[in-house]
Amino acid sequence: MHARRAFLGLAAAAPFALAAPRLARAAGTAKLGFAPWADAEFITRLAARLAEQKLGMKVELVQTDVAPLYQGLARGDVDAMLMCWLPKTHADYWQRVEGKAERLGVLYNGAKLGWVVPAYVPESELASIADLAKDDVRGKLSGRIQGIEPGAGLTRLSRQTIADYGLDYTLQESSEAAMLSMVERSIRRKQWIVATAWSPHWMFGKHELRYLADPKGALGGAEEVIALGRPGLRQAQPQLAAFLSKLNMPLAELEAAMLVAQEKDNDAAVEAYISEHASRVNGWFAG
Numbered sequence: 001m002h003a004r005r006a007f008l009g010l011a012a013a014a015p016f017a018l019a020a021p022r023l024a025r026a027a028g029t030a031k032l033g034f035a036p037w038a039d040a041e042f043i044t045r046l047a048a049r050l051a052e053q054k055l056g057m058k059v060e061l062v063q064t065d066v067a068p069l070y071q072g073l074a075r076g077d078v079d080a081m082l083m084c085w086l087p088k089t090h091a092d093y094w095q096r097v098e099g100k101a102e103r104l105g106v107l108y109n110g111a112k113l114g115w116v117v118p119a120y121v122p123e124s125e126l127a128s129i130a131d132l133a134k135d136d137v138r139g140k141l142s143g144r145i146q147g148i149e150p151g152a153g154l155t156r157l158s159r160q161t162i163a164d165y166g167l168d169y170t171l172q173e174s175s176e177a178a179m180l181s182m183v184e185r186s187i188r189r190k191q192w193i194v195a196t197a198w199s200p201h202w203m204f205g206k207h208e209l210r211y212l213a214d215p216k217g218a219l220g221g222a223e224e225v226i227a228l229g230r231p232g233l234r235q236a237q238p239q240l241a242a243f244l245s246k247l248n249m250p251l252a253e254l255e256a257a258m259l260v261a262q263e264k265d266n267d268a269a270v271e272a273y274i275s276e277h278a279s280r281v282n283g284w285f286a287g
Helices: 011-017 038-055 066-075 091-097 129-133 135-140 153-164 176-188 238-246 251-263 266-276 278-283
Strands: 029-034 058-063 080-086 102-118 144-146 170-172 195-199 209-211 223-229
Touching (some): 029 038, 029 066, 038 058, 038 080, 038 238, 038 251, 066 080, 066 091, 080 091, 080 102, 080 238, 091 153, 102 153, 102 176, 102 238, 102 251, 129 135, 144 195, 153 170, 153 195, 176 195, 251 266
Parallel strands (some): 029 080, 144 170
Antiparallel strands (some): 080 223, 102 195, 102 209, 102 223
16 A cells, blocks of 8 residues: 555654654745545645645655644644545544644545445445344444544544444454455455445545445535645745645546556656646646
């Protein structure tokens, strides 16, 4: 999984770096933080490359979990993060930093969370989350839902969804990489599996998957993914803040780029996107 690759700067010690005293940074340097999600890594690496090429900045990437990332942003230990999901997924985190962070702009619209199954699982047997309560369906799934890391908003909402629907299931908390591995193994074996998932993600380009209906709306609806800046970013780094405020792309473009990143690597995906979407990229720096 490319989201687990080595990366620049303080990544290996990120949780500790974000807790350290803040150090002053020169106007031509920036730290961009992200959690190990495929969409967050791609768009953060794209922003870093463009800030270096177009603004002549030195950019350091910091990878950590979601909770310390928000803490680091509010403290000013990172300059920006490009993965705030609102109104529901990151609502708790946003409430803690609102007034302590700058909302820059919408990166992409129509993002969503949900639970997915492979397309070969018959809809006549399993079409919605409510169907998971059926004894025969629970048996085929061994009473287990494959999840991601404990600190993710999707994990919190999935725990609540199990309670809301009165399901006798265990949420297997692990990581994005482990979730993807379990999905791929199950598909190879044509086994049933339910996994927590989100769009945008390259997995929908690689596998035939469908979301389970959520009649209670427990996992929320369409979301916006927003760029956030540290306190005072617009004054301290006006060019960077202006660029991140304009950085926006359609979900289809993002998912296509993410699939390139998965099949090759993030550097290749970033270069291909910049080359193939020059007009859009130039618009992010217009004016």
